[in-house]
Amino acid sequence: MDLDSLTQSNSEWLRGTGPESDVVVSTRIRLARNLAQFPFNTRADDATRGQIVEQVKESLGDLPVPKVLNFVDVPSLDEISLQFLVERQLISRELAEGEGPRGVAFSRAEDVSIMVNEEDHLRLQVLRSGLALDECWVEIDRMDDALEEELTFAFHEKYGYLTACPTNVGTGIRVSVMLHLPALVQTREIQKVFHSLQKINLAVRGLYGEGSQALGDFYQISNQYTLGLSETQVIDKVRSVIPRLLDYERRARKAMLEEKKEQLHDHIARASGILRSAQTISSEETMHLLSSVRLGVNLGLIDDVEISTLNELFIMTQPAHLQKLKKAELDSADRNKARAALLRNRLAGDAQD
Amino acid sequence: MKKCRRCSKSATLHITELRQGEATEIHLCETCAKDYLSQAEEVSTQDADLQFDQLEENDQSEISGIDDRVCPNCGITFREFRTQGRLGCPHDYVAFESDLIPLIENIHGEIQHCGKLPRRAPDSSRKQHQLIRLRSELKLAVEDEDYEAAARLRDEIHAVEVQLQGNDRPEE
Numbered sequence: 001m002d003l004d005s006l007t008q009s010n011s012e013w014l015r016g017t018g019p020e021s022d023v024v025v026s027t028r029i030r031l032a033r034n035l036a037q038f039p040f041n042t043r044a045d046d047a048t049r050g051q052i053v054e055q056v057k058e059s060l061g062d063l064p065v066p067k068v069l070n071f072v073d074v075p076s077l078d079e080i081s082l083q084f085l086v087e088r089q090l091i092s093r094e095l096a097e098g099e100g101p102r103g104v105a106f107s108r109a110e111d112v113s114i115m116v117n118e119e120d121h122l123r124l125q126v127l128r129s130g131l132a133l134d135e136c137w138v139e140i141d142r143m144d145d146a147l148e149e150e151l152t153f154a155f156h157e158k159y160g161y162l163t164a165c166p167t168n169v170g171t172g173i174r175v176s177v178m179l180h181l182p183a184l185v186q187t188r189e190i191q192k193v194f195h196s197l198q199k200i201n202l203a204v205r206g207l208y209g210e211g212s213q214a215l216g217d218f219y220q221i222s223n224q225y226t227l228g229l230s231e232t233q234v235i236d237k238v239r240s241v242i243p244r245l246l247d248y249e250r251r252a253r254k255a256m257l258e259e260k261k262e263q264l265h266d267h268i269a270r271a272s273g274i275l276r277s278a279q280t281i282s283s284e285e286t287m288h289l290l291s292s293v294r295l296g297v298n299l300g301l302i303d304d305v306e307i308s309t310l311n312e313l314f315i316m317t318q319p320a321h322l323q324k325l326k327k328a329e330l331d332s333a334d335r336n337k338a339r340a341a342l343l344r345n346r347l348a349g350d351a352q353d
Numbered sequence: 354m355k356k357c358r359r360c361s362k363s364a365t366l367h368i369t370e371l372r373q374g375e376a377t378e379i380h381l382c383e384t385c386a387k388d389y390l391s392q393a394e395e396v397s398t399q400d401a402d403l404q405f406d407q408l409e410e411n412d413q414s415e416i417s418g419i420d421d422r423v424c425p426n427c428g429i430t431f432r433e434f435r436t437q438g439r440l441g442c443p444h445d446y447v448a449f450e451s452d453l454i455p456l457i458e459n460i461h462g463e464i465q466h467c468g469k470l471p472r473r474a475p476d477s478s479r480k481q482h483q484l485i486r487l488r489s490e491l492k493l494a495v496e497d498e499d500y501e502a503a504a505r506l507r508d509e510i511h512a513v514e515v516q517l518q519g520n521d522r523p524e525e
Contacts, residue, residue, distance in 0.1 A: 042441060225463070
């Protein structure tokens with residue numbers, strides 16, 4: 001598969017559409033599975049890992065699912081390509097930085113992916129724009145059933161699907177909803193919200209998962225428990241907190257608009273101005289300003305840029321994406337120039353439409 | 354107004370139990386109904402925390418005894434698992450079961466899977482899992498104070514139990 005061609009298309013989760021998309025960016029469900037006849041990856045040598053990759057690749061060929069999954073051999077990729085797939089959320093950092101035979105298979109629309117030989121033998125993932133928990137579950141459940149026709153997964157009557165780490169045992173499910181919460185960040189109410197989520201055992205992470213910073217005011221809410229609840233109970237648990245979070249964020253946005261509209265409008269217009277005219281700009285500043293502009297569009301304060309363009313720019317301005325676009329290795333200073341040029345270009349393009 | 358069968362508060366829930374074709378009426382107040390509907394469903398998580406703490410606090414000789422145990426399938430020792438946080442193979446869940454249970458309960462608060470089953474699972478284990486799932490739903494219904502759902506779930510559980518008992522009988 002030609003990874004460079006992906007720079008021309010937009011991932012499913014960046015479409016910026018779907019239910020509640022003013023706050024909910026995307027919904028993601030993943031399942032962890034292991035092949036019963038092999039040791040987990042910590043105890044598997046390269047020959048065994050190679051066999052696992054082969055078995056999975058073979059099963060993908062006759063998979064009775066509507067989407068074609070293209071397999072990418074991860075060890076054959078250069079640094080930039082690996083980072084590029086991480087930025088697009090098609091693979092995890094752990095898979096990118098791992099060793100030995102491993103890979104990822106994903107659909108053209110990038111809404112379905114299967115990582116092979118990450119922490120577990122298989123990590124299935126389905127992504128959707130906006131809030132779409134049921135749609136994600138239906139698709140991943142079907143894909144899991146289809147794979148099970150071809151492969152025997154490690155399963156125990158009592159402990160369910162067996163995983164390399166006991167934190168994932170049982171359903172092996174992780175349900176994540178990615179939210180854009182700029183108003184709660186600005187009003188500093190975000191910590192209170194997180195505290196209450198943690199109390200009911202839901203985890204809060206940044207844009208790129210575990211340990212990552214909440215760049216651009218994006219946060220992922222996900223379940224922690226994978227055992228003792230059915231998949232739909234886990235999904236319902238995550239679902240149950242979303243209306244309240246949407247309500248808090250929208251109320252905070254409304255209050256900002258009512259109390260200091262001029263100041264807010266000025267702040268957002270300036271952010272837009274910098275993005276449209278800067279000659280050199282860091283990734284961090286870009287994320288910060290794009291977040292303000294995204295808020296401005298959702299509040300109706302500016303209307304000369306589409307949400308989908310902004311979502312796309314959050315990803316296109318990341319280091320590996322810039323280098324893929326330029327088809328060259330760039331150092332940090334050159335990346336900052338390339339990033340500014342891309343922003344000027346894309347934002348001018350939208351205004352002319 | 355009827356009084357609660359267990360305490361002297363006034364009864365707000367009136368449950369009709371049907372067992373072997375006989376109907377019994379039970380009148381309970383809200384608090385006692387909660388207990389009644391969830392009886393035997395409660396797993397004491399406190400005990401599990403205690404066990405885990407004890408496991409951590411055991412004296413060194415005992416710990417090393419546990420840690421040196423080896424999984425006959427993949428060769429990983431319990432110590433290696435404790436260091437890296439990753440198990441060596443699916444069989445470890447059986448080989449280290451007694452030590453993993455407190456850990457799993459500490460992580461998830463539960464030790465019984467009640468999610469999906471592989472399609473190849475035999476019919477009898479499907480029924481067992483249906484039972485497990487219904488019990489877990491019952492627990493949630495009681496927590497949510499949805500007594501109508503709780504009563505319906507109890508009936509369903511009973512029906513599956515009867516089916517399972519029927520299956521256990523030797524065939525003639």
